[in-house]
Amino acid sequence: MVQEAPITINFLKIKNRASWLVEGVFDKVPYRVGSLMGPLFNITANEFVDCYQEKKPLLMKRTASVGDFCWRDANEIMFRSDVKSNDFKLSFGRVVPKHEYVESYIDIGTLRHKLIKPVVYEYLRKGATLIANKIKNEPLVDRYARQIADFTGRQVVSSAYAAFGSKDSFRCHWDTRDVFAIQLIGRKRWVVYEPSLASPLYTQQSKDYEQQYPCPSTPYMDFILEAGDVFYLPRGWWHNPLPLGEPTFHLALGTFPAYTMDYLSWMLKQIPEFIGARQSLVEWEGDRNNLASVAQYISDFVTAPENYHRFMDEFVGATRVESTLAMEILGDPNCSTVPDNAGIRLCANKPHGLADSYIIANGTKLNLDEQGLRLMNCIAHQPGVSLATLFTKFPEMDVAKLRQLITQLCRQDVLELTHY
């Protein structure tokens, strides 16, 4: 659900599409997702989309700044995970049953769960892999996830893998989401094969389809991923990451766009509005004319641009970006504005709607006039831009009003403070 924000500041106001088209700037310069070079990548986002995204793998050597990431960080990420969740796994040729390595206990009236560490250590020593999926609120992981979200314009789900032996975590398989693997500690060998079922969806897991669509016999790539390397693997490509008998810790960051199937599912929820879809089925000869009219209705519905845009707005409007909390600035009644040196960024994976003079961020839709459009355009393309820089870029805007507007948008979780 997208909520319209109660923005009343004078240069952010509702305008219809026709009025901005006359004076808008983006009809001449269409936005391409993340045209900025990202620190994790050695190509631009446009090159990535044109040559690699959902097309073929890409190995980027030494592009991730791993800094002083160490086993203490890896241990803390695993330690803070919800070990009782199905998103937390110990893999040893199979997924080890939870009761073998997680115990529950009562902590002064509260039921808690903890790893049975002797069991976990023993499995790891034998070559098992410890896996945390859907990692959230881990700054060291979220930083990479946000870079990939900016680069791809997609939602990102983060996983971490730790191992010390030489046993593979899973046998050769395909993933149903595009993945960026970032090696943070040690090395891992990756053997990659071309897809046998192109672009599989979530419901098309390789374990259920490998008889029908077996893995090719000849590898497409066979390489060692080292600390600081980033490897992009589109969904459907067979792979088998192999530990090398030495410590390894890597992240797998999956990206989630809207798929055509999502659009069709959404369409099916709208279609009962059409009386033909509500008819009972009796027998073919009597029903065929009605079904032909339903088919025509569906065809017209799916190819109508207004339905496509309505779906995409709802899809983007339902996504959320976990912005930083800044209570002492945005929650303190004695603090009236954000500091001029504060860095500002949009709370969205991509600036959806700018081409149509609006923007959706964290479930809020802002309709933009020409000045608001230029302002949002600037913030969207320069994540972390300071308020002081905005003053110089928009000299025609009143400084006090601009400061107030940015503060208001930060309080509404449309913008966030990156540093201050």
Ligand SMILES: [Fe+2]
């Ligand atoms: Fe995988």
